[in-house]
Amino acid sequence: MIELKHIHRDFQVGDQTVHALNDVTLSISRGDYVSIMGPSGSGKSTLLNVIGLLDRATAGQYLLNGKDVTGLSETEQAQTRNREIGFVFQAFHLVPRLTAAENVELPLMLAGIPAEERRPRVARVLQELHLTNRSHHKPDQLSGGQRQRVAIARATVMEPNVLLADEPTGNLDQKSGREVLDTLEALNQRGITLLVVTHDAALGQRAKRQIKMVDGRIVSNSTSSPSHAPA
Amino acid sequence: MHLRNTDVTHFAWRALHGYPTRTILMLIAMAIGVAAVVVLTSLGEGARRYVVGEFASLGTNLIIVFPGRSETAGITPSTMMGETPRDLTLHDALALTRSYNVRRIAPINVGSATVSWRGRSREVVIIGSSHELLAIRHWELAQGHFLPKTDLDRATPVAVIGKKIRSELFGAHRAMGEWLRIGDRRFRVIGIMASEGRSIGVDVEDTIMIPVASAQQLFNTASLFRILVEAKTRSAIEPVKQFIIDTLQARHQGKKDVTVITQDAVLATFDRILGALTYAVGGIAAISLAVAGILIMNVMLVAVSQRTAEIGLLKALGASPRQIIVLILAEALLLSAFGASIGLVLGEAGSLIIRHAFPILPAYAPIWAVVTAFLIALLTGLLFSLLPARHAARLDPVLALSKR
Structure with missing residues (x-):
């Protein structure tokens, strides 16, 4: 469902051109669980941003669900992000002045869904992530793990096909990190395509498919039986 | 994908609540601008009404004959001095x-x-x-x-x-x-x-x-x-x-060798002069509104850069550039409307105090001044937020999200 063909992404830094992505060709099918690993600056976040339509490829072709999305306008890209893609960030990116429930509601609001339809959907997602009793808390009243679970609830409330997680456990202690990853993997079990960027090899090993990147290129692309069977 | 009006208002409302210092600062700026227009025009209008009333009290259908007349018709200093040929x-x-x-x-x-x-x-x-x-x-x-x-x-x-x-x-x-x-x-x-x-x-x-x-x-x-x-x-x-x-x-x-003036003519002249005066002070006060507008622009720019990560997030969640602009403008509009309302109340209170302190001065702000002040406040709030809003809409989401 995700098909990248000869994707390049160049950045201009001073008078130097940095090839963050250098001729990346990649195909990910529905329901996959993919980890993208590599040292910092290897282009793994850029790859995620291009897949998530937050960033545009300099050259190459990107098909999402068989549709060429390379040339979409900004507004069309925004719509696609809203409906098809969920993001989970290392820094959670919750809006501090809004409650957990209101944060989860944001994508529904941007989609123009009426309030009375939004509430049951938000409640359901929060319940699935065991956050019901936290729904009226502001982010600063939540633990790191809870915050990231709120962010996951927000990423999945529109029922997207793809969930993109950029270092989702980077700001968490080991226990919360494991919980968050378990949550993501449980979602993957239920059919969502999961892409996790991490520089933690142990976490990356848990994915069914592992991609290693160095200097903007994919250097290894292996499908291994997961070392740890997800619950 | 269209944002619902209630959602826009609610979101803007929460944003204003989230940053009370900034909000209060901008409310004060707007309120002072609008209050200044209301008070100053009410003073001008009061002066006009006072003079008109004084002339009316002179009598009705009155014609005044002065001795003496210089070559130029009308009232001149020499007619007032009473040079008497x-x-x-x-x-x-x-x-x-x-x-x-x-x-x-x-x-x-x-x-x-x-x-x-x-x-x-x-x-x-x-x-x-x-x-x-x-x-x-x-x-x-x-x-x-x-x-x-x-x-x-x-x-x-x-x-x-x-x-x-x-x-x-x-x-x-x-x-x-x-x-x-x-x-x-x-x-x-x-x-x-x-x-x-x-x-x-x-x-x-x-x-x-x-x-x-x-x-x-x-x-x-x-x-x-x-x-x-x-x-x-x-x-x-x-x-x-x-x-x-x-x-x-x-x-x-x-x-x-006499000068004949009618009360009407004098009245009309004073009416014109004082009317122009009211417009003038109103205009001066409107400048303070424009200053408030510039303040709003600056504060909104700061607000946008403070909330860069949030705007990046909204984009990641699927907000189109247009939606971002709508959200920012709604915030500015809400601010201006609140500030202007407070300003109107303050201004009317100010005129009330003036009327109490100087009972002979009927200091009522004219309706046109009140309405214009309110509209100008909304307009400056909107216009001066356009730049910050467009700035926000153009933010690169990747860069915006990486900023904390």
Whole structure:
């Protein structure tokens, strides 16, 4: 469902051109669980941003669900992000002045869904992530793990096909990190395509498919039986 | 994908709540701008109404005849100084009654003299006039009679005194019927004026009125200070004015040596001047609104850069550039509307205080000023937020998200 063909992404830094992505060709099918690993600056976040339509490829072709999305306008890209893609960030990116429930509601609001339809959907997602009793808390009243679970609830409330997680456990202690990853993997079990960027090899090993990147290129692309069977 | 209005408002409302310092700062800026417009225009309007009211209290359908005329028509300093090529006389005044359109006339002579009663004395403005003056100026008596209805050239020794004169000279003693001394002549008090406050040029309370012939004897002059003429109707004012000019020209050997002004003309002039003044102060106040607008722009720019990560997040969640602009503008609009409302309340309170402090000044802000101030506030709020909003809409989401 995700098909990248000869994707390049160049950045201009001073008078130097940095090839963050250098001729990346990649195909990910529905329901996959993919980890993208590599040292910092290897282009793994850029790859995620291009897949998530937050960033545009300099050259190459990107098909999402068989549709060429390379040339979409900004507004069309925004719509696609809203409906098809969920993001989970290392820094959670919750809006501090809004409650957990209101944060989860944001994508529904941007989609123009009426309030009375939004509430049951938000409640359901929060319940699935065991956050019901936290729904009226502001982010600063939540633990790191809870915050990231709120962010996951927000990423999945529109029922997207793809969930993109950029270092989702980077700001968490080991226990919360494991919980968050378990949550993501449980979602993957239920059919969502999961892409996790991490520089933690142990976490990356848990994915069914592992991609290693160095200097903007994919250097290894292996499908291994997961070392740890997800619950 | 269209944002719902209630959602936009709610989101903007939460944003304003989330940053109270910024919000209060901008509210104050807006409120001061709008309040300034309201208060300043109410002052200007108050001054205008005050002057218009004063002129109206002068009398109705009034025409004023001055002696002397310079080549340029209208009111000039020389007419005010009373340079007199040829005096206006009592006979001139009498001649002016011979028109069907003239209801009544009052010749006026003004001077100042020492007035004394039983050892108390006081320097007082003396007005020499006739019985008709009371009706022409719409004054009222508190006690007794006004000047007697006699021939203008009869110098009866009677006086009508103002309230203040009464209390200053007579104290608790009964004033009616007493003889007081004005200059070197004796006058009997036949009436006391009711309290009228001030009315242009004359403080009725601090004035003594005597028959015009008596005043001419007292000040040893045959000339008049001016003649007040009341036309029968408003439409008769112009014919009467022409009649006065013609009559006096004929009586003065063909010389146009008087100035005739109508109350309407003076009123219209003051009305125009003070109206322009109100616009001017309103305009000055509007500049403070524009300053508030620039402040709003700066604060919104800061707000956008403070919330860069949030805007990046909204984009990641699927907000289109248009939606971002709508959200930011809604915030600015809400701020401006609140600030302007507070400003209106403050401004109206300010005018109320002015009206209490200076009861003679009817300081009501004109409706046009209130409405314009409000609209300008909204408009500046919107216009000056356009730049920050577009700036926010153009943010690169990847960069925005990486900023914390």
